[in-house]
Amino acid sequence: MSKYETVIGLEIHAQLLTESKMFCGCSTKFGNKPNTNICPVCTGQPGVLPVTNKKAIELAIKTAIALSCKIEPSSVFARKNYFYPDLPKAYQVSQYELPLATGGHIEIEVAGQKKRIGIIRVHLEEDAGKLVHQGADRIMGSDSSLVDYNRTGVPLMEIVSEPDIRSPLEAKAFMETLQHLLQFIQVCDAKMEEGSLRCDANISIRPVGDKKLGTKTEIKNMNSFRGVLKALGSEEKRHAEVKEAGGTIIQETRYFDDTTETTTGMRSKESAHDYRYFPEPDLVPVEPEGAWISEIKKTIGxxxxxxxxxxxxxxxxxxxxxxxxxxxxxxxxxxxxxxxxxxxxxxxxxxxxxxxxxxxxxxxxxxxxxxxxxxxxxxxxxxxxxxxxxxxxxxxxxxxxxxxxxxxxxxxxxxGMTQVSDEGEIIKIIKEVLKHNPGPVAEYKKGKKATIGFLVGQVMKASKGRANPGMANKLLAKLLAES
Ligand SMILES: [Zn+2]
Known part of the structure; x- marks a missing residue:
C-alpha cells in the first residue's frame, strides 16, 4: 500500500440509554415479543403527533460535550424520505442541515502514536424496524420476510468523523476509544455485537501526496471491531487492485460478508438529494438553554x-x-x-x-x-x-x-487454611522434613547453600502451603546450623 494513501471517515450509530423511544412513550426494551413495544406514533398511523424525548437530547448533548463539540443554539429535525418495509412512515426523522452539535474531536492511539480525529457532527435520529428474513440471514436467498417494529423509533445518536482516519487499524482504534467514552459517560452500552453501537465507513484511496480525494465506497454490516479491520483491509486492497488494473472505482454501498471477509456491491450510492430532506413540521427545533447545558456538563465524570x-x-x-x-x-x-x-x-x-x-x-x-x-x-x-x-x-x-x-x-x-505462624508447630514439620531428606541436608552442609530453597519447598508442601514462609526459612536455617 506504499503507493497509495487510504482515507477513511466513519459514521457511528449509538443507541441511547433511554427507557422510552425518541418520539413516543413506547419501551426501548430489547428482546420483547415482536410488535409489542409499539403505538400509533412509532408505527406511523395518520393524525398522530410526535413528542421529543428530553432524555435522548440530554444524552446526546452529554456526548457532544465529551467530544469537545459546539452545541448548536438551534437544531432542527428533518424527514429523510425513502421507502423500505422496516420504515412504517416511509421517512425517518433525523437531523440534516442543522444538527445538534458540530466540530469536535477525539484522541486515538495506534502503536504508541497519539492522533486527533475530528468529529464533524453529532445528531439525533430514530431507528428503523427490523426485518427477519425467512430461510436466510439476509434478503438475498430468503423467500419471505417478517417485520418487527419494536425497534422503530428507538433513539439513536449519529456521530460523524472527519475523513482523518488513514488505516483500518486507526478505524478500529477510533471505534474502541469511542466505545470506552460512551460507556464511561453512560449514554450507550455500546455493544457492537448486540447492535447498540453500529458503524458505516466511507473509504477511498489516493496516490501518496495527492490532496484530491479518490472516489469513495460506503461499507455496511461491520458488526465487530474485527469486522471493521477486515472489511476496510479488504476494501483498501480492492481499490488498489482496481486502480492498478486501470479501472475506476464506482461510488456505491458495499456489504461486508463476515464469512468471506470481503465486500460485495449492494447498490449505487444515493446522494442526499435522493432523500428529499425537509424540516419535520410536527416537531419544534431543539434549543437547549445554557443553564441546562451546564447542568449536563456537571454529570460527566x-x-x-x-x-x-x-x-x-x-x-x-x-x-x-x-x-x-x-x-x-x-x-x-x-x-x-x-x-x-x-x-x-x-x-x-x-x-x-x-x-x-x-x-x-x-x-x-x-x-x-x-x-x-x-x-x-x-x-x-x-x-x-x-x-x-x-x-x-x-x-x-x-x-x-x-x-x-x-x-x-x-x-x-x-x-482450615489459616497460615501456621506457631514456631513450635513449624519446627515439628521442619524436623520431619530434615529426617526424610538426608541427601539435601548433607549437600547443604558441604556448602551448597541453595539447597535450602528445596527444603523450604518441602516444608511448605508438608504443611499444605500453610506454614508462614518467612518463619519456615528462618527456622530452617537455624535448625540446619544447629544440627
Ligand atoms: Zn410508540
Missing part, C-alpha cells in the same frame, strides 16, 4: 483518558495496566473503591487483573455480574498482610468466595 493518566501518575501503574483497568468503567470503579480501602494500588491492580479477571473470563462474566465487592477483595489482601493466610492460600480463598458467595472470614475459618 472523569473521562477515560484522564483516568488512565491518573492511574499511571498517582497509582504508579504501568501504561498497559492502566489501559486494562479502564477497558471497562465498572472494572475501573472496582479498582478505585478497592484502593480507597487498601492503599496499595499495584497489589490491588495485580489481583484484579490476575486472579479475579481469570475467574471472570473462565465463567464468561463481567465484574458487575458477580456478587463480589471491592471490600471483600481488600479483606483477603489484608489477611495476607496480617499473616493469617499466605499469598498462595489467598488465591484459593478468592476463588472459593467467588464460587460460594460466602463471607471471606467464614471461608478462611471453615477451610
Amino acid at each position: 472523569e473521562l477515560p483518558e484522564a483516568k488512565k493518566q491518573r492511574f499511571e501518575t498517582e497509582c504508579g501503574l504501568s501504561a498497559a495496566d492502566a489501559e486494562l483497568l479502564i477497558s471497562s468503567p465498572v472494572l475501573a470503579a472496582f479498582f478505585e473503591q478497592a484502593i480507597k480501602l487498601h492503599d496499595k494500588p499495584k497489589i490491588v491492580a495485580n489481583w484484579i487483573m490476575g486472579d479475579l479477571t481469570a475467574y471472570l473470563n473462565e465463567n464468561k462474566k463481567a465484574i458487575d455480574e458477580i456478587d463480589f465487592t471491592p471490600a471483600q477483595l481488600v479483606e483477603i489482601l489484608k489477611s495476607i498482610d496480617k499473616g493469617t493466610i499466605s499469598g498462595k492460600i489467598a488465591k484459593t480463598v478468592l476463588v472459593e468466595v467467588l464460587k460460594s458467595g460466602k463471607q471471606v472470614k467464614d471461608v478462611i475459618a471453615e477451610s
Whole structure:
C-alpha cells in the first residue's frame, strides 16, 4: 500500500440509554415479543403527533460535550424520505442541515502514536424496524420476510468523523476509544455485537501526496471491531487492485460478508438529494438553554483518558495496566473503591487483573455480574498482610468466595487454611522434613547453600502451603546450623 494513501471517515450509530423511544412513550426494551413495544406514533398511523424525548437530547448533548463539540443554539429535525418495509412512515426523522452539535474531536492511539480525529457532527435520529428474513440471514436467498417494529423509533445518536482516519487499524482504534467514552459517560452500552453501537465507513484511496480525494465506497454490516479491520483491509486492497488494473472505482454501498471477509456491491450510492430532506413540521427545533447545558456538563465524570493518566501518575501503574483497568468503567470503579480501602494500588491492580479477571473470563462474566465487592477483595489482601493466610492460600480463598458467595472470614475459618505462624508447630514439620531428606541436608552442609530453597519447598508442601514462609526459612536455617 506504499503507493497509495487510504482515507477513511466513519459514521457511528449509538443507541441511547433511554427507557422510552425518541418520539413516543413506547419501551426501548430489547428482546420483547415482536410488535409489542409499539403505538400509533412509532408505527406511523395518520393524525398522530410526535413528542421529543428530553432524555435522548440530554444524552446526546452529554456526548457532544465529551467530544469537545459546539452545541448548536438551534437544531432542527428533518424527514429523510425513502421507502423500505422496516420504515412504517416511509421517512425517518433525523437531523440534516442543522444538527445538534458540530466540530469536535477525539484522541486515538495506534502503536504508541497519539492522533486527533475530528468529529464533524453529532445528531439525533430514530431507528428503523427490523426485518427477519425467512430461510436466510439476509434478503438475498430468503423467500419471505417478517417485520418487527419494536425497534422503530428507538433513539439513536449519529456521530460523524472527519475523513482523518488513514488505516483500518486507526478505524478500529477510533471505534474502541469511542466505545470506552460512551460507556464511561453512560449514554450507550455500546455493544457492537448486540447492535447498540453500529458503524458505516466511507473509504477511498489516493496516490501518496495527492490532496484530491479518490472516489469513495460506503461499507455496511461491520458488526465487530474485527469486522471493521477486515472489511476496510479488504476494501483498501480492492481499490488498489482496481486502480492498478486501470479501472475506476464506482461510488456505491458495499456489504461486508463476515464469512468471506470481503465486500460485495449492494447498490449505487444515493446522494442526499435522493432523500428529499425537509424540516419535520410536527416537531419544534431543539434549543437547549445554557443553564441546562451546564447542568449536563456537571454529570460527566472523569473521562477515560484522564483516568488512565491518573492511574499511571498517582497509582504508579504501568501504561498497559492502566489501559486494562479502564477497558471497562465498572472494572475501573472496582479498582478505585478497592484502593480507597487498601492503599496499595499495584497489589490491588495485580489481583484484579490476575486472579479475579481469570475467574471472570473462565465463567464468561463481567465484574458487575458477580456478587463480589471491592471490600471483600481488600479483606483477603489484608489477611495476607496480617499473616493469617499466605499469598498462595489467598488465591484459593478468592476463588472459593467467588464460587460460594460466602463471607471471606467464614471461608478462611471453615477451610482450615489459616497460615501456621506457631514456631513450635513449624519446627515439628521442619524436623520431619530434615529426617526424610538426608541427601539435601548433607549437600547443604558441604556448602551448597541453595539447597535450602528445596527444603523450604518441602516444608511448605508438608504443611499444605500453610506454614508462614518467612518463619519456615528462618527456622530452617537455624535448625540446619544447629544440627
Ligand atoms: Zn410508540
